[in-house]
Amino acid sequence: MASEQKITIYNYNKDNYSEENASFDECINYKDKSGITWIDVKDVNNEQLLEKISNCYNLHQLVRESLLEQNKRSKIEDHGNYLFILLTTMSYSAETDEVFSEAVDLILGDNYIITFSHGTTISQILEPTKKRIRTEGTRLRESGTDYLAYRIIDALIDNYFNILKSYGEKVEILEEEIFNRGEKELLLHIQKLRRDMLSIRESIWPLREVLNSLQRGESRLIRPETRIYLRDVYEHTVQIMENLETSRDITASMLEVYLSTVNNKINEVMKVLTVFSTIFMPLTFISSIYGMNFHYMPELTWRYGYFAVWGSILIVVFSMLAYFRKKRWF
Template identity: 40%
Template sequence: TLIHIGQRHAEKAKILLCEYGESHFQEREIGSLERILPLSDGKAVAWIHIDGLQEIPLLEQIGSAFGLHPLILEDILNTEQRPKSEDHGDYLYIVLKLFHEDTGGVLIPEQVSIVLGPNWLISLQEKRGRLFDPIRERLRNEKGRLRKAGADYLAHALLDAIVDSYFVVLDQFGEQIESLEGALIGRPSPLTLRAIQALKREIISLRKSVWPLREMLGGLGRSDSQLIRAPSAPYFRDVYDHTVQVIDTIETYREMLSGMLEIYLSSISNRMNEIMKVLTVIATVFMPLTFLVGVYGTNFKYLPELEWRWGYFTLWGVMICIAVFMLIVFRRKKWL
């Protein structure tokens, strides 16, 4: 029995079919899988895109129609998979993560599954998005070699779009890091610390999803699968190079955030040291004054200075002179 694992999205599944070849293109939204079966002849490529994983009977129909192994269907419904690829001979299964920000600016992962066949491709997303719209636009307008190539090149285009979306996320991270650097130069607050920690958690989350992708794409670029033809292999290696760039940027940002965290802690420590220095100076200045006040506050009957007419004012003068003298000494020694 198939069970959905992960966050549920209350969206009805939407099926979009694109059939294309070098001289034709057809796109339509369909209500059920029966309307697209059987597929066109081998000269045309059929791209079936499904938004929403809530309708398990639909996935069971897909598995039956395309001969997908039940474990593949389980992996599609388990949205907590790590990026990987599996070659099953007649088809190739690929899973990876897509990231977007919610209304609160928190990075949300979304699983994308791709099943590549000889002349067909099935892509599945957890919810509706516009990431693949430029690819459909290229198909409509006959731009590039997409219409002339096979389903394997379409798989490359989808992977390339997802990896390129990581650069958009990293650009947003870069802007946040610049903002945090400005806050660190000024007077950082506990809010700055929380922002650094939150951004570091998101960077680590992105790294966990992208790191296995490098190995997976490297394997696809060197794959001897019949589903990835020799002319398309260099394009998969190009996506691999982009993934390496993403990982390098992630590592750079992670190190920068670790350094910023150390700078914040050092700044707080230095500020505390400054406060303690001021308090120490105040306490040191008052030590001799406290001694004098303590001497003349003793409860003895005979104190010579008690009978002096100007004794009180003399005591004040002595204490003020001592305090001023000590402050001058501290200033010259650059303790203040």
């Protein structure tokens, strides 16, 4: 019974709507049912279930293999009677401060859509789309499967904007900390930020190619009126790519600023050490002279010799300090 709760079927048209948790046997009843059917499969690790669904809808062997793959990359395949669209998205966990990849395998047919969710947050991402299905009078209830596919793709794309917003805030915080602290941990944060943005870029890049193919209208399953919406989603991917490039440039500048700040601190330390070394050079010279073991050194028997040496040392020290201060070396 546990696996039965991992298939949700939505069937709807302009006037009617139904939603139920179902087993595979109940899925078969919806194959030729009137209206639009969305079969949302969450139990993607159940190979037996995937095989049954694949057989029921005559999915190609390559599609079946793609459903079982662990490392996903966005792509689109036209199999005539249906489209196989593999969609990836990225999610961010504030608790672990990590981004992770998730994916949806989407089968688009004439009157049905099957989605296989790979990830823990996919249901949450697609919840606004499900609410539109439940609401009577929405464009989604009056449109076909291609528009439903558009709404699913749009939800996954919009999720990237949420991640970019979070990372934009992190960039602002790091910029302030670089100037205020410049600690070593900041370098690790900057490097992690750059790696995460690279992962996001690698995820969104093939998605753009998928959307470009869809909005060009190469499949009969995508109606002309839906291509307009897909073109809008394609522009969203371009915008995300531009935002990513901007953020990467900012993090590169932050890295340069951090290294410059560290070098400036090192230079300040070296300046102080150089000043002290320069001051002690004449003092060492004076001390070394009177540290020589000659029998005849007149100053050694002079009553005020000790005080004269100390006076010379203090004069040299204060003179050099005054000179360095005048030159603004410290």
